Amino acid sequence: MADPTAAEGAATTPIRKVLIANRGEIAVRIMRTCHELGIETVAVFSDIDALAPHVRMATEAWCVGGAASSDSYLRADRVLEVARRTGADAVHPGYGFLSENAEFAAACEAEGILFIGPPVDAIRAMGDKTAARKLMEKAGVPMAPGTVDAIDDVDEAGAIAEEIGFPVLIKAAAGGGGKGMRIVRRAEDFIGAMEAARREATSAFGDGRVFIEKYIDEPRHIEFQIMADQRGNTVHLFERECSIQRRHQKVVEEAPSAILTPELRAEMGEAAVSAARSCGYVGAGTVEFLVDADRNFFFMEMNTRLQVEHPVTEWITGLDLVAEQIRIASGEPLGYAQSDFTIHGHAVECRVYAEDPRSGFLPDPGPLIRHVAPSGPGVRVDAGVEEGGTIPIQYDPMISKLTTWGPTREVAIRRMRRALDEYEIAGVATTIPFCRFVMDHNAFTSGAFSTHFVEQHFKADSLDRGDDLPDDVLAMAAALYVDRFTGKGGGSGVGQGGSRSGSNGVADGSSGEGGSGTGVAAGVSGTDGRASFSPWRLKRG
Secondary structure, three states: OOOOOOOOOOOOOOOOEEEEOOOHHHHHHHHHHHHHOOOEEEEEEEHHHOOOHHHHHOOEEEEEEOOOHHHOOOOHHHHHHHHHHHOOOEEEOOOOOOOOOHHHHHHHHHOOOEEOOOOHHHHHHHHOHHHHHHHHHHHOOOEOOEOOOOEOOHHHHHHHHHHHOOOEEEEEOOOOOOOOOEEEOOHHHHHHHHHHHHHHHHHHHOOOOEEEEEOOOOOEEEEEEEEEOOOOOEEEEEEEEEEEEEOOEEEEEEEOOOOOOHHHHHHHHHHHHHHHHHOOOOEEEEEEEEEOOOOOEEEEEEEOOOOOOHHHHHHHHOOOHHHHHHHHHOOOOOOOOHHHOOOOOEEEEEEEEOEEHHHOOEEOOEEOOEEEOOOOOOEEEEEOOOOOOEEOOOOOOEEEEEEEEEOOHHHHHHHHHHHHHHOEEEOOOOOHHHHHHHHHOHHHHHOOOOOOHHHHHOOHHHHOOOOOOOHHHHHHHHHHHHHHHOOOOOOOOOOOOOOOOOOOOEOOOOOOOOOOOOOOOOOEEEOOOOEEOOHHHHOOO
């Protein structure tokens, strides 16, 4: 796919070593692409992450401090010192931590180290929600009615809210993720809500400025992936539906959205490209919109980094977005135009967190006694932890991202159900039961849902299915299982397609020639005719 607008002979900077300023699954994911490209990697880690998968996977690894992120992963000075000492050509920030920190990007630039992300000015412009709204207004990108500038005077803000019409949304100017955000449905609640939003914004971002916009009832959260090179070429890579959320944080995503027509997709994609161009964007970014019940869309924010949910876009486009980021940072042109892309099938992502959906999605850190990921056709698992490791309380409790692909939405959902059922996790509560609930719910399968899915459809007792066994009971069940099916007879077996078993064994699901010994696996029956399945599946979360 040739880019007809790319300048010929433009300078490029080869990247031979990348420092990944992150941890967990995103660090592992970035390293895999780097190694495929023949690029060496440098990991940084806190002292409690010394044995983490991303540390062992890297070409070299350096400790940058203690367990608290403020003493390690957020220490830009220490990260840059490692980059200098290792001779790293570039830094990839992943998402979270320093990824949208303009000062860190500027410091990399001052050191002559490539920052694999957008220009400093773009990070600053999009990081300030009021500045971003001004740019979007100038670029003609649709926005919900509200204030363009931050507002401090409570009485003036209340009058503006009355003019807009309740309900309204009070939002922090300097951040996101639901912090510093309040929905106000009545005028008498406005002053208290604004004061609370400002306190929370100050605590979370060190900046108490807020602005006001019309609150959209029953919205869909739909974002567009954009990619832009240093020559001014920008394309969008279609949309992701991100409406299944808890605490304003995404749990289930899919691509494409079930509600977008080709015409609306083209219109929103054009708006996303305009948003990116308005701030001189370079690299991978995401323009987020809210879509109301009448399919009107409004700019929400722009994330100046790679998104957690980028794998669903990779499924439907065939692109490696990290590889594209690296190419663009080195100065290469896009090499493709908008007309080169079509949507290939459908993809769904479930975020597997160490959280208890029965207790309001409270984090449940602790040892990961069991972790066996699903596999098979159309299944991808991005994990940054492994069996025997620990989900630390100091960081985001993500275990993995589970994504499935199918030629249609229905097939992708069916594969997700199967993959969730195959997943074996013990030691911590997880969001797997909630994700399975979503995949089975008519509101999701029909496509008739909004960001209020959890409040409207989910109740904790929906998941009470008798699988809440304590770990000690689970361990005893595992011991009995091993005693029952291991080392008790050595009948001959038959190869091909999972039919191999011993006289007291159960089929192990593998093909190949039979032999002495017994197989151990889940969901199949032994020669005594009784069904067996893994005791680890008694506790999926």
